[in-house]
Amino acid sequence: MPTPINPRGEDNRTSYMIQDTTNSVEMLRLALQDRFITQGMGGPLSEHPDPTSLHQVLDVGCGTGGWLLDLATTYPHMELVGIDASWTMIEYAQEQASSRHLINVTFRLMDALRPLDFRNASFDLINMRLASGFMHLLDWPVLLRELVRVSRPGGIIRLVDAQMPTSNSPAYNRLNELFLCAGYRAGHIAELDKRGIVPHLSQFLRASGCQNVQEKIHPLEYHAGTVAGESFRQDIMYLFQTLIPFLQKTGCLTEDYDTLYQEAMSEMQQRDFCAEWIFVTAWGTTPESR
Amino acid sequence: MPEQDWESFRTLIKELLRDPHIVETIRKRADISRRTLERWASGTTKEPDRKLLAKIVAALPHYREQLMSAITAALPDFRFPLIDKTKSLTEEFPLSFWLRLHETNARSPKNIHFSSVLDSILLQLQSVAPDAGLTFIVAQCTPPSAPERPVFSLREVGKMTSQPLVSPLDYLFLGDESLAGHSVSLCKAHVVQDVEEERVLPVRKTRGERSAAAYPIEQGGEVAGCFVISSPEPYFFTPRLQYVFQIHAFLLTLAFRTEQFYAPSSIRLRPMPAEEIQYHHLLTFQDRVKCFLSQDASLSRIQAETKSWQAIEEELLGCDHCLDGKGDLLHADTH
Numbered sequence A: 001m002p003t004p005i006n007p008r009g010e011d012n013r014t015s016y017m018i019q020d021t022t023n024s025v026e027m028l029r030l031a032l033q034d035r036f037i038t039q040g041m042g043g044p045l046s047e048h049p050d051p052t053s054l055h056q057v058l059d060v061g062c063g064t065g066g067w068l069l070d071l072a073t074t075y076p077h078m079e080l081v082g083i084d085a086s087w088t089m090i091e092y093a094q095e096q097a098s099s100r101h102l103i104n105v106t107f108r109l110m111d112a113l114r115p116l117d118f119r120n121a122s123f124d125l126i127n128m129r130l131a132s133g134f135m136h137l138l139d140w141p142v143l144l145r146e147l148v149r150v151s152r153p154g155g156i157i158r159l160v161d162a163q164m165p166t167s168n169s170p171a172y173n174r175l176n177e178l179f180l181c182a183g184y185r186a187g188h189i190a191e192l193d194k195r196g197i198v199p200h201l202s203q204f205l206r207a208s209g210c211q212n213v214q215e216k217i218h219p220l221e222y223h224a225g226t227v228a229g230e231s232f233r234q235d236i237m238y239l240f241q242t243l244i245p246f247l248q249k250t251g252c253l254t255e256d257y258d259t260l261y262q263e264a265m266s267e268m269q270q271r272d273f274c275a276e277w278i279f280v281t282a283w284g285t286t287p288e289s290r
Numbered sequence B: 001m002p003e004q005d006w007e008s009f010r011t012l013i014k015e016l017l018r019d020p021h022i023v024e025t026i027r028k029r030a031d032i033s034r035r036t037l038e039r040w041a042s043g044t045t046k047e048p049d050r051k052l053l054a055k056i057v058a059a060l061p062h063y064r065e066q067l068m069s070a071i072t073a074a075l076p077d078f079r080f081p082l083i084d085k086t087k088s089l090t091e092e093f094p095l096s097f098w099l100r101l102h103e104t105n106a107r108s109p110k111n112i113h114f115s116s117v118l119d120s121i122l123l124q125l126q127s128v129a130p131d132a133g134l135t136f137i138v139a140q141c142t143p144p145s146a147p148e149r150p151v152f153s154l155r156e157v158g159k160m161t162s163q164p165l166v167s168p169l170d171y172l173f174l175g176d177e178s179l180a181g182h183s184v185s186l187c188k189a190h191v192v193q194d195v196e197e198e199r200v201l202p203v204r205k206t207r208g209e210r211s212a213a214a215y216p217i218e219q220g221g222e223v224a225g226c227f228v229i230s231s232p233e234p235y236f237f238t239p240r241l242q243y244v245f246q247i248h249a250f251l252l253t254l255a256f257r258t259e260q261f262y263a264p265s266s267i268r269l270r271p272m273p274a275e276e277i278q279y280h281h282l283l284t285f286q287d288r289v290k291c292f293l294s295q296d297a298s299l300s301r302i303q304a305e306t307k308s309w310q311a312i313e314e315e316l317l318g319c320d321h322c323l324d325g326k327g328d329l330l331h332a333d334t335h
Helices: A024-040 A066-074 A086-097 A141-150 A170-185 A198-207 A227-242 A242-247 A259-268 B006-016 B018-030 B034-042 B050-059 B062-074 B095-107 B108-130 B179-186 B239-255 B273-283 B285-295 B301-318
Strands: A056-060 A079-084 A103-107 A123-129 A152-162 A211-224 A272-287 B135-141 B154-161 B190-192 B209-217 B222-231
Touching: A024 A066, A024 A227, A024 B095, A024 B108, A024 B190, A056 A066, A056 A141, A066 A079, A066 A086, A066 A103, A086 B062, A086 B095, A086 B108, A103 A170, A123 A141, A123 B239, A141 A152, A141 A198, A152 A198, A170 A242, A170 A259, A198 A272, A211 A227, A227 A242, A227 A259, A227 A272, A227 B108, A242 B108, A259 B222, A259 B285, B006 B018, B006 B034, B006 B062, B006 B179, B018 B034, B018 B050, B018 B285, B062 B154, B108 B135, B108 B154, B108 B239, B135 B179, B154 B179, B154 B222, B179 B209, B179 B222, B209 B239, B209 B273, B222 B239, B273 B301, B285 B301
Parallel strands: A056 A079, A056 A123, A079 A103, A123 A152
Antiparallel strands: A152 A272, A211 A272, B135 B154, B135 B222, B190 B209, B209 B222
């Protein structure tokens, strides 16, 4: 039986680890994840001393738009644009902006791995969070060149990514090893290192010509029996279901995967479960002259 | 036409204007600015627009009686609409949400079906409900350990809150001492507008809760559990919000399987002990699961988990240290 055509539109093919971006579970996961990560990091721009000086902001690979919507609510003077290659994500993000009556944020369907449909020097701040999910190693220099182009001279490029979480759950740690294996084989990370792309962020910025490159580390902790711990467990519960096709494609899916998944879910509900997820924000300013 | 008396209305608005928090709440919920309120208070505006009057009443449920009394003194024929017709329900329930929900219901894998349907509904609700520190709770009927036994308790199985990340979040058993249990027993929605003043309906004392609403999750006259909304504000539940929450309770039936619904005649909830007593029993859950699995290799993990919950429920229903000196069950502190 042929696959029916969705009259609302089709998503672009992307290199995102979650193969089916129209998957409503993945959308749900990202919407839930946005909230506890931004809050855990102390807000959308916790490292910036005075965000009121920023006016035009771009979020690349915005997903369900949570980071941008938080920013739009906190700083109504900003004009914000989110782009994502997934039509489903953009539709959801736009709907959230409407329901919150936010008129200073728009979302556009755009693939970050192609030339961006913005004029030179358009933005004061460009944000890109957890881009290692869709970026191959070779993509970073190309995209950063493009981000420097659309940034105004002296604007900020901000990259946020995370190490692989560590925990006291053996089954969950094992799932993370499979994820790491798949990320490595697919070319998203350089080596089988739980730090993932994090050690390279500052280097990417410097190589693109950014100056005053700085980093801030956010060690986020999750304990069972707290709001954060429960949010984290939900994220993992959904992630390791939607990730199955990617693990399969890269040959990292093991025969005991279902058992491992069940054990991990069970261990994460134990009262003494705790995990640490280290996020790193790296940012730099684009050259004044080009 | 009788003479309009706006004096008490203007006095009340002046009083409200003294509290910046209230002014901000009015701005957020009713889109009425401080300047407009000042014009009402001073009498510069002779007769405020009736739609705006309905909006301010809806925005401040705690002041509903005072506002209604002051407004009807000036406009005797003023009637507060049960449902705010100035706002279309499609804002709360956009078409794309329905499509996503049905897609999730149809396509999410079996082992995450319940969670994904539940989270889709609660996430949507959280994005349209007022940002007021609400907690949404879904409690499910605990399956009886034998077919001839009735349902004795509910167990919290899903929660979503906008409270800080460090806040505790536990999943408890609830019985007829709770608003949820009472609603399930009677198969009827209940709202408590101020838990500190409530004298009729049972309410478990929960930190920070001032008002609560409970809606049974029903299908074909049978009940699977209860949807509870807890608010830190008294008089939070406006007629419109009650309607919106009721619709979400209807939607939550999608998360449950047919066999998880019970006829009202087979539900006989008992009181469940206080949180601190439950806590020690809940800690043993994972060990019990492991024990059941090692004893019977034919059990699936889901079956072992169900048996573990049933065993904990059994203990909570009759545990010795839950009894006081007279043999009465020490249950959760209720009003």
